[in-house]
Amino acid sequence: MTRLRHIFLIEDNAGDILLIRQTLDSLDIAIQVHVARDGDQALFMLAEGHFQPDLILLDLNLPKVSGSWFLERSKLKVPVVVFSSSSNPNDIRQAVQLGVKEFVQKPTDLQQYADRVCRIIRDWLPGVDSTSLSGAY
Numbered sequence: 001m002t003r004l005r006h007i008f009l010i011e012d013n014a015g016d017i018l019l020i021r022q023t024l025d026s027l028d029i030a031i032q033v034h035v036a037r038d039g040d041q042a043l044f045m046l047a048e049g050h051f052q053p054d055l056i057l058l059d060l061n062l063p064k065v066s067g068s069w070f071l072e073r074s075k076l077k078v079p080v081v082v083f084s085s086s087s088n089p090n091d092i093r094q095a096v097q098l099g100v101k102e103f104v105q106k107p108t109d110l111q112q113y114a115d116r117v118c119r120i121i122r123d124w125l126p127g128v129d130s131t132s133l134s135g136a137y
Contacts (some may be wrong), residue, residue: 002030002130004126008053009035010042010070016106020057020083023117027054029128038062039070048072055125056080057098060091060130079124083117 007024011017018037024031024116036042038060046053058080060067067082068091079101084091092103101124122128128134 003127004030004032005054005128006051007033007041007050007121008045008056009030009033009036010039010056010062011035011059012037013059016059019110019113019130020117022048023114024121027118027121029121029125036124039067039073042070043073053078055121057083057120059085059093060086066099068094071100079126081124083120092122097132125136 001045008078009017011020020091024033032051034045034053035046056078058067058070060082061084062070067084072079076099080099082095082100082103083106084103085106086092087105095103100119104120107116124126
């Protein structure tokens with residue numbers, strides 16, 4: 001039986017949510033995506049305990065409270081990858097200091113966007129082998 005993986009996507013942009021969901025749906029991996037639209041909602045969802053994420057994809061530029069605010073207040077034991085449009089060196093430095101595994105800038109090209117999401121999954125979702133990702137490229 002295939003293990004269901006839980007990806008926690010903390011993102012406010014509906015277009016990005018759709019692109020990430022479409023990319024993840026194309027993979028040969030059983031994935032359930034949980035979405036929070038800001039850092040406050042993300043902390044609340046984690047506190048509820050209805051799921052345990054295997055990987056967190058985090059945008060920094062969120063309404064209400066930022067992704068950095070979320071990182072400062074969470075004590076996560078799962079990989080967190082920042083997937084953001086920011087290229088600000090201060091954002092990158094702060095995210096790394098707060099424990100993210102990687103800071104990935106969102107590309108504007110759709111194929112590059114999908115490729116980058118697949119690479120994040122390959123590199124940071126525990127127990128995923130590259131054969132599960134072959135259909136996505």
